[in-house]
Amino acid sequence: MNIIEVIPISKGIGRESLSYFTAEDISNGSIVEVPVRNKKVNALVVSQRKVEDMKSSIKTASFTYKKVSRIKSVPFFLPSFIEASSHVATYHATTTGSTLHSIIPKALLEFAQSKKVKLIKQNDKPGIVIEKCVLQRPENERFDVYKSLIREEFAKKASLYFCLPTIEEAEKSYQFFKKGIENYTFLLHSNMKPSELQKVITEALSEKHPILIVGTGAFLAIPRSDINTYVLEKESSRFYKQMNRPFIDYRVVAELLAITGKKKVILGDSLLRTETIYRTRSNELAEFEPMSFRVFDSPAPEIIDMRKYKETSKPFRVLSEKLIDEAEKIQNSGGRMFLFGARRGLSPSIVCGDCGTSVTCQACNTAVVLHQSKNDSTNYFLCHNCGERRPAEERCKDCSSWKLITLGIGTELIEQEFSTQFPEATVLRFDKDSIKTEAQAKAMIKKFYESPKSVLIGTETALPYLTEPVTGSAIISFDSFFSLPDFRINEKITGIVLKLRSLSSQPLIIQSRQTENKALICATKDNLLEFYKEEIVLREKYGYPPFKTLIKITFDGKKPHLISELEKIHLLLAGQDFVVFPAFIKNQKGGHTAYVLLKTDYYNWPNSDLVSKIVSLPPSFTVKIDPDSIL
Secondary structure (H helix, E strand, O other), rough: EEEEEEEEEEOOOOOEEEEEEEEEOOOOOOOOEEEEEOOEEEEEEEEEEHHHHHHHHHOOOOOEEEEEEOOOOOOOOOOHHHHHHHHHHHHHHOHHHHHHHOOOOHHHHHHHOOOOOOOOOOOOOOOOEEEEEEEEEEEHHHHHHHHHHHHHHOOOOOOOEEEEEOOOHHHHHHHOOOOOOHHHHEEEEOOOOOOHHHHHHHHHOOOOOOOEEEEEEHHHHOOOOEEEEEEEOOOOOHEEEEOOOOOHHHHHHHHHHHHHHHEEEEEEEEEEEEEHHHHHHHHOOOOOOOOOOOOOOOOOOEEEEEHHHHHOOOOOOOOHHHHHHHHHHHHHHHHOOEEEEHHHEEEEEEEEOOOEEEEEOOOOOOOOOOEOOOOOOEEEEEEEOOOOOOOOOOOOOOOOOEEEEEEEEEEHHHHHHHHHHHHOOEEEEEEEOOOOOOOHHHHHHHHHOOOOOOEEOHHHHHHOOOOOOEEEEEEEEHHHHHHOOOHHHHHHHHHHHHHHHEEEOOOOHHHHHHOOOOOHHHHOOOOHHHHHHHHHHHOOOOOOOOOOOEEEEEEEEEEHHHHHHHHHHHHHOOOOOEOOOOOOOEOOOEEEEEEEEEEHHHOOOOHHHHHHHHHHHOOOEEEEEOOOOOO
């Protein structure tokens, strides 16, 4: 008889591990089914001991040992992956079980239980000394380096995992790399059909030749013990972060997998995150090849100051004269154009012209956006936070004035203006209002690339789908970005500019009313070193990464309850360096949301004492490590 310790692969279980008994000998890394709170869940076996060796502890235990329901797999996950999962959980201040639930895709778990294939070399033998590198070069240069790297690793009889932040980028990279090595290149992402995933996983784990896996972060858990290199391409992308609890960052997963498995990890991008460049200059990371701050050989973007159209003698302009002229040339040549808009709707902000009060949602107090109905062309206010919708014919809630003024430019307004200027153009809009499914997204992108004289108007959600060149592109306005409580907003703006420069065969046109903004100026230059120097000074001044690790804790409720909870947090975190936001933000439930921001030294995280305190918080508290926004 044996006592095994398991980690439940499930959310909402506060214990790090649980113990059960079984008559079977079960190896570490196996999947078993165990009873937890009147239901059966999958669990990962992490240790096993004979009952006779634990008699005294069993007698004094405060609980009754339950029996394992059934064994569902042979040893499957590598010891280095199990160890890395524990470190990932600690970094994100959550349980290992919740982490495993997030980073093991359903398809891989089902495969582990199917016992279809005998895995190759499961000794998890370290391949090389841990090596953490960066590769900052223009995209075409990086991919040439990657091709050489793949050949070198194959010659060493080693496999690689090439990780991308989005499915679209993974599919494009797969098509690029597989030429000449089709039999040894495998694509893995969550949008593949279950039967296709099972087939690919079977072939990838059965193949004795070194392989290249091109996939998203969700499949980093695949147990190929000969993977010696993890490449994190487009390292600056925010899509590496999960949108749901426990908000795992796959970049952290890959780095920790490399450390525990003694592998190599390469972080690649045209412009790496500011903290990654700082880590490189601090000798924490090595340069795989000398870092390049050169952008492209293409002409620099042209910035159009839209304030010149604000004169009273001229009406409000959405499209500048320069943009109209360039768009007309592209239309006449049958080319394609992408127009970027920062926000959805007609106008992202509405204020009273008399007292300056913003028009906000009646449910959650978020600024509403002006939209136009497709059915009867009437305007309405929509809250993008909670979905509240109401007619736009209303007075100011503070002074009762009818003088409500629209500010900013949304994608609907861009669509209207461009369609009016170019009635023969194929105008398509790609945002969360017009695109609801992956199939719709792919269909629209296909139509855009296949239609001459087509124009795609989109928000940031459209960018990962733009995988082929366009004739021209323009940023209609992203001035609303500058008001966001996001300390990485300068990186975001720079990333958008770099993406559109790389797509366009003609110079990028940028329309703005904040042309003196340093981030905007640096993003348009051919040398990005100045951008980094400006950004790192600001990060140090205000205590942002890489000088501090930020931990954001939020919780909802009525104000008296929130005040009481804040007092408890003060006591729990006594002695820690933290700031409590003095204001409560009204939310869609009729209550408020309180924010607590903790700051700790970068090299002091994860701190075991602070982690244990954060993990002890009730489930009603939401915790985000290294958040992009402080609100």
